Amino acid sequence: MTAKNLSPALVEALSRVRQSMSADQTALADRMATINARHLKTFRDDAFAAHVDRMKRGLVAHYSGDEKQYRMILVVGSSHSGKSTLVEHALDNDPAFHSYVDSEGTETVPVLRFQAPSPCTLRNLAVDGLEALGFPVKSDIVESRAWPLFRQQLKHRKVLFIFIDEAQQTINSNNEHEIQKLRDTFKHLVQMDDWPIRLILAGVSPLERLREDMQIRSRSTVLNVGDLDPVAHRAHVVHWVTKIVNEHAELALADFLNGDFPEKLVHACGGCFGSIVESTRLAVEHALIEGVDEVGVAHFATAYAQRTGCSPSNNIFTAKDWRSLAPGAARKEDAKAGSAPATNPASGPMKPLRGGERRK
Template sequence: MANTQGNGPVSPRNRLRAALGQGDGAPTVMERVRRRYIKTGRDDDLKDKFDALLTDLCERPAPDNPEEEEQELREAGMLLVLGVSGAGKTRSLARLFERHPVLQAARTGPDGLVLSMTAPSPCGVKELGRAILLATGYAVLRDRVTGPEIWSTVRARLQALGVLVLHIDEAQHATQIRDAVERQKLRNSLKALMVDGEHPVALILSGLPVVADFVLADRQLSRRASWYEFRSVGLPADTTMLTKALTSFAELAGMSVSEGEMLRILPRLVHAGDHRMGVIVEEMHDAIRSALADKAEKLEIRHFETAFAKRTGNARQWNPYSRSDYRAVDVWRMLQVKHLTPPPVTKSKKARDTMTRNVEEGYQQ
């Protein structure tokens, strides 16, 4: 017998929320914090790239001759959005599709202008084709179906739904195909979407930088592509943005951050997040959760230290929020404890003085 609430079934997640005492539907403090999006200059740059993709897709080959236009549609283009893991690509694109003024009237998804999905792993020709169809609400149940049959159905399905832009996230899965012939078949399948004579579809591939190698291996594909890279976050260039972000999160949680604490937190935060915006935001969220558990009115560096220790299992000498020479800590090491050799401590007084001066004078990298 299905669990129901009101007139509909209760999802496993809602049952868990109820068990945790969060079943009244009101957003929790952390839900409000995590929902807050930190807009940066790269969001504007990404929108410009997306606008160019849409404009190119809509330009008519024969604006003065509608009959000729119907016979010859313009080929679609491709946008590659690249960056290291945790750079924030996926959430930035999701927000772009959700907030873009052109797309607001047409919902993204199976019946919208943009279809966003995640590449499967493994990501062969059949696997990707099936995943695209599933994202449109169409499941391929037959086992004995060829790649050409699947992709023919993909093109027909996208045309029937009016999808003009296909976004494939985690596109680096395609680079894991060892067979060169299979990789080229996958490239050809993507090209076929872009040059379809009846319904060309523009592509957005987002993923790790290695996706560039997959595209550059085919000149016909790469010449249709434009590129955007999510660059690293750094200080002092991003000091203002990070200060506003941390202040905004803290205020949502009913806390404040003093100027002195901000000076201590930011350089260590950027290092702990390995200069990756998505990871840095997660560090902020974890610290606020720790402060909420502490019933603190002020967000302090000790909350970042506690959150980092809980997440990594590391002892203090492996915690960038605990050490003065925080740059010596490898933030990707996990479960580092006291009996293991810690990172080297800067022994030179001149080096220690220089580091202290850099932090105090404006978060120099």
């Protein structure tokens, strides 16, 4: 749920929490919200845009023999690789996906966005899609009724594109029959003659099981959002850190990027682009908490310790033998020696996380 579609009830509840906070804390929250809202463009944006352009060309040529291959886009990558942000930014900034007032005077949004439910039965998927459309659904609706109703509402609301995030949930079943039903349902959606739909699915690698069906394979393209290499992408990492700190946060950056820091950051984040961005923003936040105007290695080390729960001797940003440490490793030696676990100044002891995992 984004800020632009928060329910009135949630806005009221969040406002009460905000009223309980000090002016310094709300100012910090607002500044970080502004920083976090800035998009960090990469080579992946251009690659995804090319896929979308092909999909749009095929859509407008639907009745004159479009290429079937461009009816679905699968954006596949590891957790925290930046898939969702990549797609959402494109949808927010491409006029093809913007709302408009149709000939009947009704505001129409051509793209439907929602997250795959868990457990993800075909019924649940249709129900969540209907709810995302704002259509009231009875709790006892059955699959055989839900899907025809969903297709009907897509036409009625003039939806042409569907973006399903966490789409690997759709095939998290050991029942091959159910997975094939899903494939057949998706195929039907994208080849309806009277109302062609185009699908954008984002998820981790199991999502590619959809393409074991040759008809799905012939109707889809894949954008693999792979992990970053500490050597090949070193210059990119330097650029991203500099841009976030200097341009987005408007802070100074200490002179530490010429050494092995870029490799440390990639290693600490397990090669995940999204985690690199988040780690840099967390380092910025710690600098702001300290009231300093320069971000240094110590801020990254603090952010990493709080994210992973690692002991001081096993912090990738400070350890001499950091290459031998697993990302996110939370060692116990220092805790046994009597040192306190990593803490968050605002909330106390932090639960250890895996490398690259995001704090909820």
